[in-house]
Amino acid sequence: MIFTRDELLAHYPRADGPVLRANFIASADGAVAVDGVSAGLQGPGDKEIFDHLRTICDALIVAAGTVRAERYDALRLTASDRAWRLAAGLPEFPLMVIVSGSLDLDPEQLIFADAPVRPIVLTHRAAPADAPVRAVAEVIAVGDTEVDLAAGVRLLHGRGATRLLCEGGPGLFGALIAADLVDELCLTVAPLLAGGAAGRIAHGPPTPPRRMSLRHALTRQDMLFLRYARN
Numbered sequence: 001m002i003f004t005r006d007e008l009l010a011h012y013p014r015a016d017g018p019v020l021r022a023n024f025i026a027s028a029d030g031a032v033a034v035d036g037v038s039a040g041l042q043g044p045g046d047k048e049i050f051d052h053l054r055t056i057c058d059a060l061i062v063a064a065g066t067v068r069a070e071r072y073d074a075l076r077l078t079a080s081d082r083a084w085r086l087a088a089g090l091p092e093f094p095l096m097v098i099v100s101g102s103l104d105l106d107p108e109q110l111i112f113a114d115a116p117v118r119p120i121v122l123t124h125r126a127a128p129a130d131a132p133v134r135a136v137a138e139v140i141a142v143g144d145t146e147v148d149l150a151a152g153v154r155l156l157h158g159r160g161a162t163r164l165l166c167e168g169g170p171g172l173f174g175a176l177i178a179a180d181l182v183d184e185l186c187l188t189v190a191p192l193l194a195g196g197a198a199g200r201i202a203h204g205p206p207t208p209p210r211r212m213s214l215r216h217a218l219t220r221q222d223m224l225f226l227r228y229a230r231n
């Protein structure tokens with residue numbers, strides 16, 4: 001154990017009000033994946049931060065590309081993390097929210113089949129009406145032909161989920177940046193040169209650079225943990 005819960009809460013607090021926080025890991029040369037998944041980037045401490053950020057959020061948002069590439073499991077927390085949430089007056093589990101336009105999602109994947117709470121899929125009104133995922137998730141259309149992320153965030157706020165955690169991937173993160181919806185970035189830099197053709201943590205439409213301030217830079221065994229927030 002590299003971080004205690006108190007250290008995690010001190011460095012990564014649950015926000016006082018609405019926030020959209022993104023969490024990513026990248027190699028020192030900026031790669032977001034090794035062989036198409038992020039597992040090859042992991043190192044001491046980042047899983048503890050990853051789990052902590054899940055524990056303190058109201059809803060976890062992840063895009064379909066990452067759900068498919070990483071074979072996302074159900075959002076299950078440890079008994080200790082669930083107890084922390086209940087003691088803090090939160091529901092036992094955060095909401096799991098998947099962003100998909102195609103609805104090309106496998107209903108047997110554990111993110112759906114083993115979910116403690118029925119996941120939400122944010123899609124658009126032109127999405128296939130007969131997609132099998134509709135049987136295992138609450139599918140909500142925001143936008144006519146593409147997912148309107150600002151409307152999706154408003155919808156989650158309307159359900160009382162205001163502390164939002166985005167776990168990516170880069171396509172979703174780029175779209176959130178373009179829509180000016182990102183308040184915070186937690187970025188782990190792994191001590192690796194990955195080379196290859198992997199992308200970086202955001203890609204999307206051109207957008208003006210958005211200034212952030214650095215809230216902390218922690219190091220553990222060559223891993224670097226950064227937290228940036230809007231000014």
Ligand SMILES: NC(=O)c1ccc[n+]([C@@H]2O[C@H](COP(=O)([O-])OP(=O)(O)OC[C@H]3O[C@@H](n4cnc5c(N)ncnc54)[C@H](OP(=O)(O)O)[C@@H]3O)[C@@H](O)[C@H]2O)c1
Pocket residue numbers: 023024025026031032033036037038041062063064065066067069070099100101102103104146147148149167168169170171172173175
């Ligand atoms: N290092 C890390 O921290 C980290 C984190 C996450 C992911 N990753 C890696 O990133 C890769 C996947 O990323 P990706 O960029 O290809 O996919 P992505 O961002 O995970 O997913 C993109 C998909 O999101 C859906 N989408 C719907 N509306 C959208 C909107 N308005 N804006 C953006 N996306 C929307 C679409 O799904 P449909 O196709 O269903 O319409 C689109 O194809 C994988 O290699 C994964 O391992 C790394």
